[in-house]
Amino acid sequence: MIDPAYQRLGLPAEVSPYAVLRAAVRALHPDTRAVRGFRTARKRFYRQMLCAHAARQAAGDEPNA
Known part of the structure; x- marks a missing residue:
């Protein structure tokens, strides 16, 4: 599940x-x-966004899916 x-x-x-x-x-x-x-908290938020993006790229999701 994506954040x-x-x-x-x-x-x-x-x-x-x-x-x-x-x-x-x-x-x-x-x-x-x-x-x-x-x-x-801001650094944690930024890391979460980067991790979610990396997971999305690894899964090969389509843009804005």
């Missing part, structure tokens, strides 16, 4: 991990990005 937060990014399967990271950063509210105490 719902990853699906909301709306990225095709063939994009680079850097593009996934940029989209994940933009998905967060600016106030959330500014809070220093949320740094660990």
